[in-house]
Amino acid sequence: MQWHLKESACAGSIIAALAIGTATAQEQLPKGREAVEIKDGVYPASYFPNTEILGEQEMRITALGTGMPNQTKAAVSISFLVELGNGDKFIFDIGSGANGNLFSLRPDFEQIDKIFVSHLHVDHVGDFMGLHVGGWLSGRYTPLRVFAPSGSTPELGIKSYVDGMQQAYAWDLQTRTGALPDEGAKIEVTEFDYLQENEIVYQENGVTIRSWPAIHSLDGSVSYSLEWNDLKYVFGGDTYPNKWYVEYAKGADLASHEAFLPHDALAPYFGWDLSQATYVATRVHTEPAAFGKVMSEVQPRMALGCHSVLSPENYQAILEGVRTTYDGPLTLARDLQVINITKDQIVVREASVDDYALPPAVSQAYIDAPRSEEKSPSDQVLSGKWEGYTPPPMPDGN
């Protein structure tokens, strides 16, 4: 593998590193690791990214973030990656801190181009611009497509959010435009009615994604279902237990839903009094016993609870709360938990990732994608280059 470091005119800072060649993520694996098919439904005990060929009929869901807005090292804010046997990949929410876990999986960023957002709290969209720019740097040369609900007024919907982000990051986006593929700078927004009930948001390549309302803080939180190949994944947005989820999540193979900290754990966690903690845990969110009630109605093949911090004492409290009302298959999700789903079984494991995982290689199509002129500081600023330093010559002699 050769690397060509492309230096911008940006006063000595390297802003793009482009791989020469078309090595895949699998080809860059350390010696001794290679992608293999899973035979007879027997998986390795841990999931090592890019070492397993996803079955054609199979769905793999990886928790990128399962925690709270005030994230911990063990639990960043909410995000899930869904990968299908047909090659499609989808992100559901991209809360603060989730990008680190996504990048540690070394995914093919050409495919990480569709994100579905449940609502616009920072613990669900905080890493949105990091995903947009980080993915653009790492192999995506097409627009990022974002699907998310409207709000009760125009400024509370996803269009307004994306407009604002593009304004706030105008400097960042302009510096990279030219060095990176032009189309990758774009964001395509689909804003749908937050009140729609089980209506289609997305339908391509055999995949159907629907949304329905959730009850949370303000209007404009939703839940999603993804159906493909007779498998159904449900992603619950932050919510008080709601009738739409109970109805439309039915038939799910994996149904995710918040199982928030119980009020008597939430109070010391935030330093709140019990009244405020009870209000938030049982009026704005779904406490563990309520999560269990919902799942007893939905009866998924597996229930997934998240949006908490599973320290030992909390884990026990949440588990006991859920088990007062639900005795079915359950996982209380941790970051980088991996769930493989086939018609025959659901397998829950942890991913094993490198702390210094390199970004994945980019494709020849990415290298060849059109770029406009690179940007540069003004002559006035460039005139301030210190004469006491001379950079080494560029490899191509320029």
Ligand SMILES: [Zn+2]
């Ligand atoms: Zn929220």
Ligand SMILES: [Zn+2]
């Ligand atoms: Zn939240």
